[in-house]
Amino acid sequence: MNNKTAARKSLPGHSRPPIAGTTIHAIVEATRTLLATQGYEALSMREVAAGAGITPPAIYRHFPNKDALIDFVVNDTLREFELHLLRAIAPLPVGSYERLLALGSAYIRVATEHEAQFKILFTRIRNRPRKLADFPGQWGYQVLRQCVVEAIDAGILREMDPDLASFFFWSRVHGIVMLLLACDFSDTLPPEIGDLTAENLFAATRDFVVSGLKAGP
Amino acid sequence: MNNKTAARKSLPGHSRPPIAGTTIHAIVEATRTLLATQGYEALSMREVAAGAGITPPAIYRHFPNKDALIDFVVNDTLREFELHLLRAIAPLPVGSYERLLALGSAYIRVATEHEAQFKILFTRIRNRPRKLADFPGQWGYQVLRQCVVEAIDAGILREMDPDLASFFFWSRVHGIVMLLLACDFSDTLPPEIGDLTAENLFAATRDFVVSGLKAGP
DNA sequence: AACTTATAGTTAACATCGTTAACACTCGGG
DNA sequence: CCCGAGTGTTAACGATGTTAACTATAAGTT
CATH class of the missing domain: 1.10.10.60 (Homeodomain-like)
Incomplete structure (x- = not known):
């Protein structure tokens, strides 16, 4: 008893x-x-x-309060996030295009799996945008940047500012994920894409970024 | 009295x-x-x-309740949004690249001016993603698509599926805006970009999309 | 012109939420 | 053996979205 x-x-x-x-x-x-x-x-x-x-x-x-609890949980996920990125590129050759694709896929995977936590990063208004350095693991930025630098050095990507290029890659994947969270394109996009997952749309628009959109010469 | x-x-x-x-x-x-x-x-x-x-x-x-009130306000803004887009492209030549740029700028302007309402579109979890057709004015999609089709016809953009291309343009601008809402890149990106506004980053990464990222032949 | 009814306000109250105050048990160290 | 720090409890507070019950006005009908 x-x-x-x-x-x-x-x-x-x-x-x-x-x-x-x-x-x-x-x-x-x-x-x-x-x-x-x-x-x-x-x-x-x-x-x-x-x-x-x-x-x-x-x-x-x-x-101390609800916000701190949520911050803790989200920061924890962000820390795991960087590990996911590292694990995704580990088996792939340094400087390869495949590494960049793998980063995009890993980003999409984590973002869709932790949708709610992901949204929180954009929802919390009280705090003006956080400095990138204040995110645990810099939100994976250094991993991305490293791969971009290596791809440029390897001649896979053309010469450009690696930070600007990293921002570009990031915003591209991010935009696909966020847009799909808000909006359902199923009656809009052509059916041959298949399921309208972020992953599929990332793949379907890949060549636009690689080869550019201007009409060929 | x-x-x-x-x-x-x-x-x-x-x-x-x-x-x-x-x-x-x-x-x-x-x-x-x-x-x-x-x-x-x-x-x-x-x-x-x-x-x-x-x-x-x-x-x-x-x-009927708070959600309905907020929906009404947000939908109202979305309706205005389409008008903004139309006004932005009106003075520019049909099929021109400038029209696409103007759409991007207009998107950025409205999104940053109505930041709170914009966030709401992604925050409200209860409703699974809304069909594109359910957004007032289809969230400006038809305007964008029209400009994409005209640019392809004019030979400014290469041949491609106009819906996929429209999604690509949209997600690109959207990603820049959303990423900047969450994260401050001021100690990360090169200073020559100037203020790290969505507008400036849209411009700075423009050529990546136009010419592509692969190393030249 | 008087009566009726729909409309659009009010006050009072409820359940739920984040949070604090006051208290209580238990363990580790003097 | 006690005692203080740590960690839990119950009770309660103020704010929130929302509902119930009531009421005054405007418009329509006879």
């Missing part, structure tokens, strides 16, 4: 959890799950608490 | 307003203003009501 865990569930006022960091982990995990299943607008501290097996005010022992 | 407008402000239970549609207009205008000044997350029905000179429940005589 006086089972410890039962006491931990039912009595007011608890001890520290058996393993340090357990509760924080549960809170973060519950937040992640709720973001993925119900989205940002539906995320409430009470649901997070329920998911973590505690009461709402207990969250505030670990995070 | 028994002034009518004074009575209208102080007594419980009012008549219809002197001119039909006046209150709706006041509500919409208050919403628009608050969105622009304080953003989406800070928008409350009570503030809207105060801005419109009524009490909160009165809003519900004209809009």
Whole structure:
């Protein structure tokens, strides 16, 4: 009857959890799950608490407020994101065009898998745009830039400013993902593209970027 | 003392307003203003009501709920948006490259001026992506497509599927705008670009799209 | 001109949300 | 053995979107 865990569930006022960091982990995990299943607008501290097996005010022992909790979760995903990018290019030859394609695909994959967290980056208005350097792992920018530099050096890409080119690549993939999150093109685009996934549209417009759009000479 | 407008402000239970549609207009205008000044997350029905000179429940005589009110305002902006596009290309020659550039600039201008409303299109999670046809004025798509077709016919752009090309143009501009809303590149991109506005970055990366990125033959 | 009714306001209240205050249990270290 | 830090609890506050119940006016009907 006086089972410890039962006491931990039912009595007011608890001890520290058996393993340090357990509760924080549960809170973060519950937040992640709720973001993925119900989205940002539906995320409430009470649901997070329920998911973590505690009461709402207990969250505030670990995070100063809701924003900080969400920031933590999103930053965590951004850190993983850089690892995804690195893993995507690892097996491919340095300086290759394939590396750039792989980065685009990895970006699309993570963005669509973590749609809610991805949207949060653009939703939070209170803070003017964050400096790129303030994003964990610089949001993968250095990985992209490195691949661009190597591709230019290898003669795969023409000579150009690597930062400007990196921005260009990034904004291109980003635009496809964001546009598809808002708008359904299924009755608009030609059926031979197949499913209108970001991945497919990235592939279908690839040659536009490689060869350019101006009419040939 | 028994002034009518004074009575209208102080007594419980009012008549219809002197001119039909006046209150709706006041509500919409208050919403628009608050969105622009304080953003989406800070928008409350009570503030809207105060801005419109009524009490909160009165809003519900004209809009079923907050979402519908915001939808109305955003859709209104989208309708104006198409007019902006048409006005931007009107003075330029049919089939010209300049028309495509003007569309990009107009998109950027409206998106940055109505940042909050623009974000809303991507934030509202509850509704899966809306069909393009459901956006007022198809979000300007037909205007863009028309210009793309004319540019292809004029031999300015190479032969390609006009819908795919339109999607490509759109996603490109859209990506620049959205990326800059989230991230500040000021310590990253080369200073010769000038202010890191979407407009400037659109211009700076223009040649990448026109001529392509592959190393020249 | 008087009565009726739809319209468009009001006040009061509800549930839910993020958050804080006050309190309580438990563990580790003096 | 106590005691303070850590971590949980319950109760409550103010703000939010929204509804219920009521009311005054304007327009339409007889």
